[in-house]
Amino acid sequence: MITNQEFNRRRHQLMSMMPNNSIAILSAAPEKSRNRDVLYPYRQDSDFFYLTGFLEPESVLVLISGREQQQFLMFCRDRNVERETWDGRRAGPEGARLKYGADDAFPIENIDEILPKLLEGRRKIYYTAGKDANFDSFLTKKVENNRGNAGSTGSSVELFINLEQPLHELRLLKSIEEQKIMEKAATISARAHCRAMRNCAPGVYEYQLQAEIEYEFAMAGANSPAYGTIVGGGVNGCILHYVENNSKLKDGDLVLIDAGCELHSYAADITRTFPVNGKYTDEQKVIYDIVLEAQMSAIAACSSNNFWNDSHKTTVSIITEGLRDIGILDGEINELIETKKYSDFYMHRAGHWLGMDVHDVGNYKINEEWRVLQPGMVATVEPGIYISPDNKDVDKRWRGIGIRIEDDILVTDNAPKVLSSDAPKTTFEIEALMASK
Ligand code: GLY
Ligand code: MN
Ligand code: MN
Numbered sequence: 001m002i003t004n005q006e007f008n009r010r011r012h013q014l015m016s017m018m019p020n021n022s023i024a025i026l027s028a029a030p031e032k033s034r035n036r037d038v039l040y041p042y043r044q045d046s047d048f049f050y051l052t053g054f055l056e057p058e059s060v061l062v063l064i065s066g067r068e069q070q071q072f073l074m075f076c077r078d079r080n081v082e083r084e085t086w087d088g089r090r091a092g093p094e095g096a097r098l099k100y101g102a103d104d105a106f107p108i109e110n111i112d113e114i115l116p117k118l119l120e121g122r123r124k125i126y127y128t129a130g131k132d133a134n135f136d137s138f139l140t141k142k143v144e145n146n147r148g149n150a151g152s153t154g155s156s157v158e159l160f161i162n163l164e165q166p167l168h169e170l171r172l173l174k175s176i177e178e179q180k181i182m183e184k185a186a187t188i189s190a191r192a193h194c195r196a197m198r199n200c201a202p203g204v205y206e207y208q209l210q211a212e213i214e215y216e217f218a219m220a221g222a223n224s225p226a227y228g229t230i231v232g233g234g235v236n237g238c239i240l241h242y243v244e245n246n247s248k249l250k251d252g253d254l255v256l257i258d259a260g261c262e263l264h265s266y267a268a269d270i271t272r273t274f275p276v277n278g279k280y281t282d283e284q285k286v287i288y289d290i291v292l293e294a295q296m297s298a299i300a301a302c303s304s305n306n307f308w309n310d311s312h313k314t315t316v317s318i319i320t321e322g323l324r325d326i327g328i329l330d331g332e333i334n335e336l337i338e339t340k341k342y343s344d345f346y347m348h349r350a351g352h353w354l355g356m357d358v359h360d361v362g363n364y365k366i367n368e369e370w371r372v373l374q375p376g377m378v379a380t381v382e383p384g385i386y387i388s389p390d391n392k393d394v395d396k397r398w399r400g401i402g403i404r405i406e407d408d409i410l411v412t413d414n415a416p417k418v419l420s421s422d423a424p425k426t427t428f429e430i431e432a433l434m435a436s437k
Helices: 004-016 044-050 081-087 092-096 108-119 133-148 164-172 176-198 204-219 234-236 284-300 309-324 333-338 428-437
Strands: 022-027 032-034 060-064 071-076 105-106 123-129 157-161 230-233 254-259 262-263 270-275 378-381 384-386 402-404 407-410
Touching: 004 044, 004 060, 004 164, 022 044, 022 108, 032 108, 044 060, 044 164, 060 108, 060 309, 071 092, 071 108, 092 105, 105 108, 108 133, 123 133, 157 164, 176 204, 176 254, 176 262, 176 270, 176 407, 176 428, 204 230, 204 254, 230 234, 234 254, 234 402, 254 402, 270 284, 284 309, 284 378, 284 384, 284 402, 284 407, 284 428, 309 333, 309 378, 309 384
Parallel strands: 022 123, 071 105, 123 157
Antiparallel strands: 022 060, 060 071, 230 254, 254 270, 378 407, 384 402
16 A cells, blocks of 8 residues: 555655646546446546545645645545445545645535635646546636736736646656555456466356456455456457457467456556467467567566667567568568558557556657656556458468467566566466466
């Protein structure tokens, strides 16, 4: 769990990146209706959680830089015995102060009256527009009024600055505590993949493997999957974000599972592709080993001081060469790469940042140049080869094979650390695990 001390440090880091006397305003994620009287399970906004640890909706965080006191202010739902009996416990403003360390806290109903006072004399507002239309328009009105009143206060808001710029730079570098949680999320998720491998057999439905995976998450106390679990048998493995998960698994096919849990708001993101009957066919093994070689080479490229794109580049070379060696591509390697011939079979990038969001925040380029990797960054490495069942240009024996291998990698001062290494990934290891069930 992230400690109050760390939340406090994050707020101070952010404020140290803001000019004195500027204000940052951030609202909690709104609740969303799923259907009549039913809400989607509530998930706090990642930026809001990062700075507060506060999990309730209808809350607003205000940070004011450069003043001695009253830097961290919260608005939240008031305590209410009746509402808490129906909807669950609330911290209330007192809890926000005592438990979450707010310098002061107010009932959310009072924001209308209090926020204008907090805006007085502030020239710069750090804010992320576009996440919550209601709050956008509320804040815009308050700022309009503030400008209207400038005559009496002597100054007015001059500038909205995108809060994401400084905040997401902080989120990109994971602290030791964050690294520990992410390793645990990856370990639970790896165990879930092993469970799916052990419970797989011809005739099992994709949703049944999904249930095995999510059972393991829930039993470990991981609040939910970090994203929709993908279980794609056979040609469904060629659909990158397949979520129907309703087909019966067939003897002789592969099954691709892309699944990771969310633990204390941090995501894991792992993919394994294994044979439904426990034994890869020769063709499946050939394609698998190309993807695995690409993946291992890309993991090695996640070393500090390398460029972000180095891992992608090596996957493109190895996959292009591999596909040419088996006759699926034809031509000179550099030309095949330049003309992106591989992209019929490998149509996504090798990975993405990973953190509280599965596709986590942080720029991949700085001033148009690929970013240099630093210890504390976490990314996925997930090359794949997907041969459409309808691709008539490819020999029949390869068609319908879809393979992705995905791990979660921590950049360190030394060798890259594979957080998800508990999930077996050579064909040998996977066959051995499936034979031992
Ligand atoms: N599970 C989504 C992804 O791999 O990016
Ligand atoms: Mn994934
Ligand atoms: Mn991923």
